[in-house]
């Protein structure tokens with residue numbers, strides 16, 4: 001029997017899928033692979049090349065208990081794609097064979113819903129790697145997930161938790177009704193386990209993304225605001241705030257198109273291009289893996305089906321990831337999302353804010 005929240009999520013997912021298929025019309029622009037390289041060349045800049053792979057980012061499945069507006073992988077309760085056991089085993093083999101890879105960064109969907117999530121966590125921790133769980137917080141209240149928070153703490157998994165604002169209105173506008181209250185309770189739960197507390201080894205970072213077609217505000221100021229609001233109203237502690245730019249792909253791109261704001265948003269990104277972000281692009285030091293073991297230069301390329309440029313199509317085709325070093329990266333128009341203003345990555349901004357003129361275009365947070 002489905003809960004009211006699950007029913008609502010299902011309805012929302014169906015409506016999003018319907019809207020998406022309606023928005024796919026013949027002749028729509030396809031991915032422009034040369035766009036970003038041409039954009040850089042026009043500014044006398046070379047395309048980014050790969051550095052040493054330090055992070056393996058794994059999307060272990062698309063099932064999620066939520067169906068957020070901005071979701072770039074279009075996850076939801078109706079998605080059932082998931083990494084199988086043999087894929088998880090191969091990922092651990094790759095980790096073992098590549099000691100330069102320091103981090104296993106696990107995402108989804110809600111990664112905890114994959115039945116092999118704990119196998120992967122235990123395996124990577126046994127290999128002394130940092131493990132990140134990109135967690136939507138509300139998953140802790142799903143059936144069968146009652147001890148997930150405790151499991152994460154026992155294995156010192158770093159939790160990167162989505163919380164796009166410190167107000168109920170803004171969170172629920174993006175993520176659905178009831179999400180804010182459960183997110184707050186989940187954060188309090190993590191705090192009780194030691195996450196985010198001063199001096200604790202259990203790291204808890206929060207993720208902010210703008211509610212609309214804006215750039216994120218300056219991280220330091222926003223982090224201070226989050227800290228004071230969450231501490232004052234809910235007694236919540238956390239380590240750092242990660243600010244992420246909304247990528248102009250998938251659900252967010254469809255929202256922009258429906259609102260007639262796609263060109264405006266792309267112009268915003270292009271006008272705030274910041275060459276200082278290029279050195280820190282996450283695709284230089286990451287390999288992204290999908291639930292079927294295919295390789296990509298980043299999670300956004302994965303969402304768009306743009307395979308890794310440097311060779312090796314799946315986790316079964318590569319053994320030594322150091323062979324990728326110095327190789328090319330598959331870029332396209334959406335890469336402007338990583339290079340605008342202070343830049344953006346799964347670890348947050350890439351350089352100091354502000355790049356000239358960014359403040360005026362950044363999202364204004366509620367007082």
Ligand code: SF4
Pocket residue numbers: 064065066067068070071072073074075076108109110136162
């Ligand atoms: S919680 Fe994350 S994976 Fe799930 S729908 Fe929202 S953005 Fe997508």
Ligand code: SF4
Pocket residue numbers: 281282283284297298299300301329330331332334335336338
């Ligand atoms: S979207 Fe960002 S991380 Fe991905 S290839 Fe482009 S610049 Fe790199």
